[in-house]
Amino acid sequence: MTRAHRFSLRWRVAVVLGVGSLLLTSVLALVVWNLASGYMLRQREQSAVRQAEVNVRLVDESLRTGSEGLDELLKGLTAGPDTTILLFRPGQVLTGGRQVDPAVLPRELLDLGRAGVPAGQRLIVGDMPVYAVTLPITNADGVYVEVAPMLQLDRTFRFLSAVLVAATVASGLLGVALGSWAGRRALRPLTQLTNAASRIAGGDLKARLPAQTDPDLTPLAATFNSTADALEQRVLRDARFAGDVSHELRSPLTTMVNASEVLRRRRADIPGTAGRAVDLLTSEVDRFARMVVDLLEISRADQEDDPTLEAIDLGSLVVNVLAARQGPPVPLELASPSPHVLGDRRRLDRVVSNLVDNAERHAGGAVRVAVLRRGGLAVLEVDDTGPGVAPDARTRIFERFDRGTRAGSRGADTGSGLGLALVAQHVQRHGGTVHVVERPGGGARFVVEIPEAER
Template sequence: MTFVAGSLGLRHRLILAIAAISLLVPAIFAISTYELSRNYLLSQRERTVQHQAFADADFVRRKLESADADISAILTAAGAPADNTVVLKWRNRWYASSLERGRETVPEALRLKIASGGAATQRLHTAAGPVLAVGVHLPSVEAEFYELAPLSELEAILRLLSVVLIGGALLATAAGAGLGAWASRAVVVPLNRVAGTAAAIAAGRLDTRLPETRDPELATIVGSFNSMVDTLQQRIVRDARLAADVSHELRSPLTTLVASVDLLNARRADLQPRSRQALDLITADLDRFRRLLDDLLELARSDAGLDNGTQESFEVDVLLSHVLAEVGHEPELLTCDEPVRIRGDKARLSRLFRNLFENADRHGGGLTAVTVTRAEGDAVILVDDQGPGVPLQERERIFDRFATGRTGRGSSSGTGLGLALVAETATAHQGAVWCTDHPTGGARFVVRFPTALS
């Protein structure tokens, strides 16, 4: 599996970054401390062994200068620590204070250095562990003195030090990760709050605001955001009220025009054929104008927040039966296997389904079926028609305002607002609507709402 850092969220990236820094700094400190401590302890140990070896070598030299020198007694009395081993080469013969170590313990390189004169020190590894060997040339008695001191105790101390330093680095990393989790939460939570508030505002809940905060660094952002939303809400409400007022004012002359045209239609028999033709055109355009004005008024009231009806729980199949009767369809078109309850504004939801049914009749060759079912706990209403269907690239655009004329689903006599009202009403009720293909041809509009308990 390929790890992609960009696939991680902001919070996880912050935690990883702080944890990495928390590991890097203690690791550098631990390595530096270990190396400095190791070098210091080794140098101290080396000086101590050298001083001891020089003192012992001087003692052996003085004893060898006597005529009756006893090598075994001299090496025993040399005063070397019990763990140290003394090796002596005198008159081309080798002697040792320990039966376990002798000439073979002294490395060849060290013997060559001592044979050429002076003193030397060398570290070496043996089966028993690390050893520090010090050699001293004794020319006055034609001897070579070697003292070997074990470094096992020092190695154990260094091992313990490395464990402590590694443990400290791991603890620091864990603490850094915990700090990163806390710090990233402090950073991400306000961003999520802003995102959630912005999403709520985009969904139409213009009265949503960010909560006040005591954090002085966030207070400015919160204040600016809320001020921006206040201004936006005022502008939207002002524009929506203007549209609602204009639409309302147009209803009076429209009502007069409708009454006049109805009067002309009542005397249709007295008109000339050419006049009847003109009257039909006027009647159709006036009907389209009336529906457009009703839709505009509905959208304006919705945008201004003036269309908040009573929320109640009801069986959706009962509502659909009433709407089918209103638009002149038989109740046999409705199929409902079991009662399904939803919650919402019955008036607005009636308009939603009326628009879908009229859209099927006007642009889809006629309504063929309305089906109510359940899916994952939600209420799903399927509205089918027998038209040519909706092209895939147009299935989202048809829910835009004033989207007409490019779907190929009949005439362009619609207002272009019916499906936009359907989508906005569904969203306002925490639902959704979309268009797909009917399995046997035609278009299928799917409306989905959360179910109500009672």
């Protein structure tokens, strides 16, 4: 069995407790069954033997005195309509009560009676459980047989067995339920730890474990929370450092950008190798400027608390972003009605802009932008006809400073490796996800999914 198909710890505890409860109850049920059934069976057999001994003395006395009306006596001795009395005499069989074929009685039982040995045996006669008692007759050559019904006892046994089986099954199910409940309560701190760790891994650095009253769990919660505090402080320090560096770079960068613009306008006057150096310099300055802006955006996003969210028409937002861009129009597909999301307009603007910029720089431009509604989610799709994204890089490209196969290259279209990281960060702040899939017909399709807001 693979690890993916194994039961969880909570269910393993529940199953073990259920099986243990089932085995224990089964043993107790067997003990109760054996004691109760054995006792009731012995009582019934002893009652049948005592009644037969009383009756055989009356029959023996009647035979000794030669009284007539033996048939009537046998009928009068029957204890109920299902009781049968048979009197075997040489060449004669007298019957009283319920009619039973004498041939159904075991020969060994009759031979014991003829030999003067009292005997008894449980039988099934006519689909009815009975107890046959054989007693010798002292004043005549014969055998007295009384067949006592055990139907009521059989019904009692059936009822008792049904109750014991039902109690055993119910005990097993109750054991599973109690095990599941106990496992859930015992593993609740572990579940809280998993949830808090998942939130931190997802970017929520303020996730903490609640205070624990259990002395065994208090050190765990304290250690985890102190580790999370240290991690949050380190991330904030790194973000502040990146922000400070970016701010310090803005002034010299502004001078460099202005100087590069002057060189770009005078490019026709600079021939040969110097001109190519100017082209390389201006492209690198542009890329450096975009990187500083992206770093400022990331550091601000890392340090900001969650902003006040508002209901935003995602379709209208995308229309406005595309209308403000230069270049050829991008085919747009809008759902009707347009989905609304609860979000920050500035960050969503940046998400749309970065995805379209990414398509323009690395895939020849976006060929389709769609705003759809799917399963309670607002979906933004940006298609391109570029080389696509390799399956092993479809997660990595959303990491900071990852530029895929373009890492180490230079040029105006290589990017800084921060645009898609910003997209992932902003989408995550909205409780959504972003991923890339293969576009039908070739190319890549970037898909953003954000929970749709109620209107």
